[in-house]
Amino acid sequence: KQEVTQIPAALSVPEGENLVLNCSFTDSAIYNLQWFRQDPGKGLTSLLLIQSSQREQTSGRLNASLDKSSGRSTLYIAASQPGDSATYLCAVYNQGGKLIFGQGTELSVKP
Amino acid sequence: GAGVSQSPRYKVAKRGQDVALRCDPISGHVSLFWYQQALGQGPEFLTYFQNEAQLDKSGLPSDRFFAERPEGSVSTLKIQRTQQEDSAVYLCASSLGGVVSYEQYFGPGTRLTVT
Numbered sequence: 001k002q003e004v005t006q007i008p009a010a011l012s013v014p015e016g017e018n019l020v021l022n023c024s025f026t027d028s029a030i031y032n033l034q035w036f037r038q039d040p041g042k043g044l045t046s047l048l049l050i051q052s053s054q055r056e057q058t059s060g061r062l063n064a065s066l067d068k069s070s071g072r073s074t075l076y077i078a079a080s081q082p083g084d085s086a087t088y089l090c091a092v093y094n095q096g097g098k099l100i101f102g103q104g105t106e107l108s109v110k111p
Numbered sequence: 112g113a114g115v116s117q118s119p120r121y122k123v124a125k126r127g128q129d130v131a132l133r134c135d136p137i138s139g140h141v142s143l144f145w146y147q148q149a150l151g152q153g154p155e156f157l158t159y160f161q162n163e164a165q166l167d168k169s170g171l172p173s174d175r176f177f178a179e180r181p182e183g184s185v186s187t188l189k190i191q192r193t194q195q196e197d198s199a200v201y202l203c204a205s206s207l208g209g210v211v212s213y214e215q216y217f218g219p220g221t222r223l224t225v226t
Binding site for chain 2: 004032034036041042043044046049089091096097098099100101102103104
């Protein structure tokens with residue numbers, strides 16, 4: 001059974017700092033991996049989708065990497081801003097189409 | 112519409128009441144998914160439709176939960192005799208294709224509170 005774990009559960013950093021969020025999964029037989037952002041009381045905003053054949057994806061200050069063999073993905077946020085404060089969720093696309101989510105990392109960026 | 116829409120956005124139900132949650136997927140999207148997100152947790156899969164066929168309902172927590180998509184577009188998630196543990200955000204997602212690699216697009220969710 002696929003399990004997705006995100007570390008740390010919460011993170012507080014000063015504005016301007018670069019940071020890394022970690023995601024690990026137990027079954028390497030995944031199709032894609034996706035990172036989402038969720039603001040309090042809101043739905044999910046897609047940040048980056050990495051297909052199984054890719055190693056990384058970049059969008060602006062965000063860079064996500066995928067290492068299927070080790071069952072790991074990282075989300076790198078450069079030059080963090082207070083507006084980046086949110087919960088970040090990692091999810092893998094498993095056989096059958098369903099997404100398996102981690103529990104999220106709650107990020108707080110202090111001005 | 113441009114994205115996935117859900118209604119109502121908020122629902123308060125007294126324990127024992129039945130509720131119906133609606134999802135309008137992106138036009139033309141073949142696949143539709145329902146997820147349940149408890150407070151402080153990541154979303155968990157409930158059920159999956161490909162067109163009107165319900166191909167996976169392994170995540171439905173009990174027989175009080177029922178989902179349908181009769182014409183292959185709009186879907187309804189029904190919860191009978193609601194319990195307090197049903198309080199959660201219910202998220203709907205749709206994707207273009209019928210294969211696993213297609214990206215899922217999420218609606219804003221329905222926050223259900225059972226009192």
